[in-house]
Amino acid sequence: MSDYTLGIKELDNAIGGIRKGSNIMMIGPPMSGKEVILYYIMYHGSAVTENAVIMVTTRESATHILDWFKEHRLVLPLTRIGIVDCVTKTLGGAAVETENIKIASSPVDLTGIGVKISQFFEEYVMKKNIRKTQLHINSLSTILMYSNIQTVFRFLHVFTGRIKSAGALGIYMIESGMHDEQSIATLKQLFDGMIEVKSENDKNYIRIVGLSPKPTPWFEFEIDGANIKIVGSI
Amino acid sequence: MIETGIPKLDEFLGGGMPKGKSLVYFIQPGVEGEVFGMQTVYSALKNGRNCIFVVSSTIPDIIRGQFKEFGWDINSYNETFFCVDAYDPLIGAPSKEKYVVSNPESIEEFSKMIINIIKDSPPTTIVFGSLSTIIDLCGEKETISAVRDWNKMAMLYDHVMIYNFTAWPYSEETLNSIKGDLFNAVISIGGIAERVIFGQYFGILKSDWTKEIKKSMLFRVLRPGGIKLYIPKILVTGPFDSGKTTFVHALSTRAISVDRLGTTIALDHGHVDYKGFSADIFGTPGQERFDPIIKLLSGESMGVFLIVDSTNPTDFVRAKQMLEITKSYGLPMVVVANKQDLPGAMAPEEIRKQFNLPQDIPIVSVVATDKKGVFEAFEVLIDKITEGRI
Numbered sequence: 001m002s003d004y005t006l007g008i009k010e011l012d013n014a015i016g017g018i019r020k021g022s023n024i025m026m027i028g029p030p031m032s033g034k035e036v037i038l039y040y041i042m043y044h045g046s047a048v049t050e051n052a053v054i055m056v057t058t059r060e061s062a063t064h065i066l067d068w069f070k071e072h073r074l075v076l077p078l079t080r081i082g083i084v085d086c087v088t089k090t091l092g093g094a095a096v097e098t099e100n101i102k103i104a105s106s107p108v109d110l111t112g113i114g115v116k117i118s119q120f121f122e123e124y125v126m127k128k129n130i131r132k133t134q135l136h137i138n139s140l141s142t143i144l145m146y147s148n149i150q151t152v153f154r155f156l157h158v159f160t161g162r163i164k165s166a167g168a169l170g171i172y173m174i175e176s177g178m179h180d181e182q183s184i185a186t187l188k189q190l191f192d193g194m195i196e197v198k199s200e201n202d203k204n205y206i207r208i209v210g211l212s213p214k215p216t217p218w219f220e221f222e223i224d225g226a227n228i229k230i231v232g233s234i
Numbered sequence: 235m236i237e238t239g240i241p242k243l244d245e246f247l248g249g250g251m252p253k254g255k256s257l258v259y260f261i262q263p264g265v266e267g268e269v270f271g272m273q274t275v276y277s278a279l280k281n282g283r284n285c286i287f288v289v290s291s292t293i294p295d296i297i298r299g300q301f302k303e304f305g306w307d308i309n310s311y312n313e314t315f316f317c318v319d320a321y322d323p324l325i326g327a328p329s330k331e332k333y334v335v336s337n338p339e340s341i342e343e344f345s346k347m348i349i350n351i352i353k354d355s356p357p358t359t360i361v362f363g364s365l366s367t368i369i370d371l372c373g374e375k376e377t378i379s380a381v382r383d384w385n386k387m388a389m390l391y392d393h394v395m396i397y398n399f400t401a402w403p404y405s406e407e408t409l410n411s412i413k414g415d416l417f418n419a420v421i422s423i424g425g426i427a428e429r430v431i432f433g434q435y436f437g438i439l440k441s442d443w444t445k446e447i448k449k450s451m452l453f454r455v456l457r458p459g460g461i462k463l464y465i466p467k468i469l470v471t472g473p474f475d476s477g478k479t480t481f482v483h484a485l486s487t488r489a490i491s492v493d494r495l496g497t498t499i500a501l502d503h504g505h506v507d508y509k510g511f512s513a514d515i516f517g518t519p520g521q522e523r524f525d526p527i528i529k530l531l532s533g534e535s536m537g538v539f540l541i542v543d544s545t546n547p548t549d550f551v552r553a554k555q556m557l558e559i560t561k562s563y564g565l566p567m568v569v570v571a572n573k574q575d576l577p578g579a580m581a582p583e584e585i586r587k588q589f590n591l592p593q594d595i596p597i598v599s600v601v602a603t604d605k606k607g608v609f610e611a612f613e614v615l616i617d618k619i620t621e622g623r624i
Contacts (some may be wrong), residue, residue, distance in 0.1 A: 027245060089296055090325075105292035105300070108321070111268060111400040112291070118264035118425070146324075151370040154402040159265045219465070 004051070004132065004169040006195075007044025008206075010230040015208050016217040020132070020167035022211070023160040023190060027176050028197025033204050033223050034173055037197065038138055039065075040228050041171065043074050045167075051132040051169075052080040052124035054117060058142035061088045062101040073225035080130060082120035084113060086142075108146045110155045115196045117159065125166065135163060139173040140187070149183045153190070171195070183213075205234070236359060236394050239277020240270060241463050242451050243421065243436070248369070248444045253357060255443065256395035257419040258365070258412060259264040259437070263400055265434050266455045267423040271361045271398040272297075273460045276306040278359040278394075279315055286360045290338060290367040294331055297363065305458025318347060320368070341372035349387060354402040357392040374408040381416060418442045426452075426536065426566075426619050433466065433536055433619075448550075452536075453614060457516045468513045468615065469532050470502070472541030473552040474520035477572040478502065480602040482517040483539055485612055487583040489515075501531055508612055518556075528559050537566040537619045539611065542589075544571045544579040550589050566618035569597045570611050575604070 002017015018024070024083070028034045046053045057065060062085035069076050078100050086104040088095045095103040102116040117135065124130045137143075144152055156172070163170040171189070174184070188194075193210030205218040220232040235250035238257070244250045251257060261267030271287075278285045289297050294317040301308045308315050319331035320338040333351065337343045351360065362368070369377045381397070388395045399412060413420055419441040426433035437450035453461050468477050479502045483489045486504025493500075502517030510610040513536070540557065542549050557567075569591065571582050580588070582597035591597065596614050600607035 084365055090293065105296045106321070108324070108367065109291040109364075110402075111263070111366060114264045114400075115266045115268075119266075151402075154404065155263075157403050162264070 003167070004134065005049060006041050006226070007048060007127050008221075008228050008230065010039070010219055010233070011205045011206065011208055011216060014113070015212040016170060018211060020169065021164040023114070023163050023170040023172070024170055024195055024211070025188065025191045026195040026197070027184070029176050030178075030200055032197045032199045033221070033228075034197050036223050036226065037137065037195075037206070037228055038136055038171065039068065039219060040226065042134075042136060043069065043226070045134045045169075046077050046080050047075070049132070050077070050130075051134050052082070052120075052128070052130045052157065053134045053136065054082040054083040054084065054120045054124075056113060056117065056135070056137045058086045058107045059138060061085055061091075062103075063088075066100070069226075074226055076182065078166045079128070082123070084116040084120070086113060088196075106146070107143050110143070111150065114155065114159065118162075121162070121166065121168075131167075133166065133168040135159070135168060135170045137170075137172045139175065140158065141173075141175040141178050144174075144179060149186055153186055156187065156190050171232065235281065236268075237277050237281060237398075238274045239280075240436070240461055246444070246447045246449060247419070247441055251349065251394050251419070251554075252443055253392040253394065254389040255418040256388065256397070257421065258397045258399050258417045259436075260413065260420050260422045260439065261398065261400045262422075262424045263402055265423055265425040267400070267434075268363065269396045269455050269460060269525055270423060270436070271363060271396055271422070272301060272304065272306070274359065274396050275315070275361050276301065276304075276308065276460075279308060279311045282314075284314045284356055284358040285311070286316050286318060286333075286355070286358055287396070288318040288320060288348075288360070288362045290362075290371070291364045292321055293320070293327075294319050294329075299577075303457045304460045306460070320344065324371075338368075339371045341368075341376040341380050344372065345383065348380075348384050352384065352387045352391050352393060353427075355391075355393070357394075359394045359396065360388065362395075362397040365397040366402060369404065369408070374404055378408060378411055378416065385417065413439060415568075418453060438498040465505075466513050467534055467537065468515050468537050469535040469590065470515060470517040470539045470541060471528065471532075471556050472520060472539075472545070472570075472572075473546075473549045473556065476520060476541040476543040476546075476549060476553075477602045478517045478520065478541050481539065481570060481572065481600070481608065482515050484602050484605040484608045486515055491517070500527060506612065508609060520552075520556075525559055532559075535565060537568075537615050539568055539570050539615065541570045541572050542585065544573050544585060544599075545576050547580070547588055550585075553589070566615060567593060567595055568615040568618065569612055570600045570602075570607075571597050572600050572602050574599045574607070575601045 003016040003020035005012045047050045062083040086107045090106045104112045207216045207218045209215040217233040219230045222229045237244045237250040259270040317331045318333040319329040320335040322329040324338045420439040422439040423436045435450045435452045482502040482504045489504030491502040498519045504515040598611040
């Protein structure tokens, strides 16, 4: 039985869903559509499967993310959406915390980010009694720009452990080609599987490694607004 | 004595910190602990002391904003409050602060700045907003050895040194020296976790100027307000006639029940103070017609005693149902096998089988009428609640 799904039918079928407590790295080159995929998973997780979704953002402000969904006419169930915004404060923007948005003071402040994640977890699991929670981090690459690999490893070590014990799902985005192989290999130890995205000849592909006995085939996908459409496989 | 400004902590520490001492707030990741250092800063300023705050994980102005969120006006202390900016240079931004660490990734630069401050300042409370960030940037061994020097120097110049430290999984060696000999006092700040962190506490792990105090206090962080203590609530539930009221009264230093002809119809309420841990105890009625009250009583509980009559196996179905109603799923729980003195009482392990209870839920044998096993059960539950503490 699968505890979590991504909402991309072909991929979900290929791996048979994702077991609770899984931590997954999503890796791919810049501009390959990773961000939209992550938003798509966020929408599917919260609106379709009625999970709580916590998104840690180090790239876009929380209001920007919420606006993105509005622009695409997707209604997020806000009672189950939590965004930890690590951008707004450092840019000097007006940062007001709301029910959905918690503000961390900077991407260096892993302690603060950790506190905000824990607070959302407490709210969803203990207060709202939501059994399934997803944690998305977008992205580790920004965090790695400010902190060294050991620091990020320690941070993830704690939070991948929490995901396991809470039976949640963790998805952590990282840019390929930005970090040395050794850093990626170090971080990989913490994850149960990977969502790989690649671009070739103006086409984008996605596959999942480590969550099924064999890697899934590479699926070619297209982004249509806020939709991920699988158009073929190799 | 210099007060930390944390309620109860100063009392535990015999009035606060003597001059020249160092103290670390040892914070479990995910627990809102950095406010401890900030509250100490504000308390020192209010008491007319000089204060220096070393900022290494964000822009000093953001820290000033955080003080404001807590309702602590530090702007009026321009003469006595200064920040050491060890963040802006990291991101290549200009700094407005009086003290700037030009390269926060170099422990030598850090040391130069801190030692200068220690030597040039009148007795000051020096607070490090995040020692862990300094360790992350400068290395574990290097930072530990520098902190050792700073603390020694501070002692000579009558300063007080306070550090916020988030206990990420650093090397054993680093964690041991931080918990061990590096500081005069270690205050552990942890979370009560059962799947997720849902309560926070602090306690003294070590203090070389007071006798050992094994006491934990639960706290909440309010904005505005800062750290506020609170008394946890523990729920006592179980089927009709299992002995809940007797249990509550046996455990409590004072208790009151709302009952009719010996049957609880609203609630039992007791307060217990035992081995430094205090809690409010709420007993629920057992009869089904009172189920709506149970829901009301169970909100915000920290842990649950489930009382069963060991002589009555039919109880177990109802007991399970009551757990559902209390929504106490996921809370730390202890099953109290009551009436162990009566003929036909089942042994705890037998109850575990009948009940199909997982191994991690403890069962304690109790004779509530004789207060037998009552405090053992309380200790087991408190251990469950504070499990995973450092």
